[in-house]
Amino acid sequence: MNDRTFGFATRAIHAGTPPDPVTGSRAAPIYQSSAFVFGSTEEAAELFALRGYGHIYSRISNPTVASFEERMASLEGGLGAVAFSSGLAAQLAVVLALARNGDHILCSQNVYGGTVTQFSITLERMGIAVTFVPSSDANAMRAALRPETKLLFVETIGNPAGSIADLDTLAEFAHQNGFPLVVDNTFASPYCCRPIEFGADIVVASATKFICGHGTTVGGVVVDAGRFDYGTARFPLLSEPSRGYHGKVFTETFGEYAFLMRLRAEILRDVGAQLGAHDAWLLLQGLETLPLRMERHVANARAVGQHLEAHPDVEWVRHPGLPSHPDAALAARYLPRGAGSVFTFGIRGGRDAGRRFIDALELWSHLANVGDAKSLVIHPASTTHSQLSDEEMLAAGVAPETIRLSVGLEDREDLIWDIDQALVRARSGNGVRR
């Protein structure tokens, strides 16, 4: 057998899904089964002791979910993946795999509001401290370091301001200080950016967005590069005997697979936030067209962004793929195939004009999601980021007049037509629909 390195589009269709060996089914079968029969008592014992490979119970692993996981690992260029019931479950699992009561994590302040809430409220209650830092400010990052810091968390493309993480620099910073770089790649998708190629150790994503692509399924995924050495005193959860597995030391037994094994065998097993087989199947269907969809998402978003920049009723546009964005140079470096299709703009007339604009749209859907084939719109200050303080909101790049768009796959002329008519109605104060 040759060792050809297959291209991204080929892997988006084939990775993780060879024909079903039993039936020959070419589409990935949906293994809708809670549990799996053991071949023998000996095989069962081997599986429970983490010595054999195979499925026990769908809370821990499932064949359809495993196909999705392997495909994601292939597309991100990782060693393996573990799927979760949502993006927030996936990132929480990463923290739980590396940190415990008394530990500390570093997080960029340019992240999704739900992440800020999860880290600053739920994690803090569990005794894991978090410091939010401007990830472009090396001095602030250094000042926030603690001996018990376990990871640095950033988003490739920050939600919603479109700030771009300088991955090379951040990976070097994390590694020099003895902990891994964790990158939320939701807004880029592996088509636009593969953070592992720039030194990231762990990639997390909400699979609900571009990976799914059709707004049908909530899911999350963690991909591990397998490069970070956790066999140090800083990571006792991996480098010391595990109480959950009769004293097994994960780094000693599993080498480069230690993080992935602990993530599945201890965290997913104990937390129970698994992805369902049918949901994994929907995500597999989505991934098959990821390259095609992302090309169109990127092109449509650029066209809509340029149109808005030239519109007299628009104060500003923050699209990392346009030259006007402060991080345009970083976007060109890390996202050569485009900066996704989620971006923000400020409407002239502030919060009220924004409300009228959204109410006047005919084609764009007003909802709290991104990365759908359908074009989506939301007002972050009153929705996705509303749990944040005014100060946190401004730090995350959300102003009262900010409107976030997720540009879909429709004809761009229709998207622009709808924006234009809604801007007219927003200006005239005649935005409320009959």
Next chain:
Amino acid sequence: MILTQPGEIRELLARSKTIAMVGASRDPLRPSYTVFSFVRTGGLFSIAPINPKLEEIDGIRAYPSLAEYARANGAPDIVDVFRNPASVLPVVDESIAVGAKAIWFQYGVINDEAIARADAAGLDVVVDRCIKVEIARSNGGLATAGLNSGIITSRRAGVR
């Protein structure tokens, strides 16, 4: 020859039937036991421990040396090495002496002189890899755990 490509390693496993494991342990917490048990219960290979301190592991007779193993079973296809890197030169010499076809150095067992000597003697050499992982890569095991096997195929039959 030093094998680094996944395809080369897959072919080595496909043409091999017997494995002699140097440094096998009965302690279930030791990585060597994990690998031993995985290979033994997998049924694809005949595996035997090489350890002068043990009589057997899980009912499989242990041999005090590779020479003793070879006297009873013939030369092993693969000598799998779980030893301190500093003490593997004698294992290489013994492997060459008994006519082993390949020597496999597990994770972290890296000794440049040992690698060069085995390579020069014509053995296939695998370095800093786990034989359990590579067997599972070929037979679908890795894929069940969401791990990236690197296998892309539209053929129905298994790789092995």
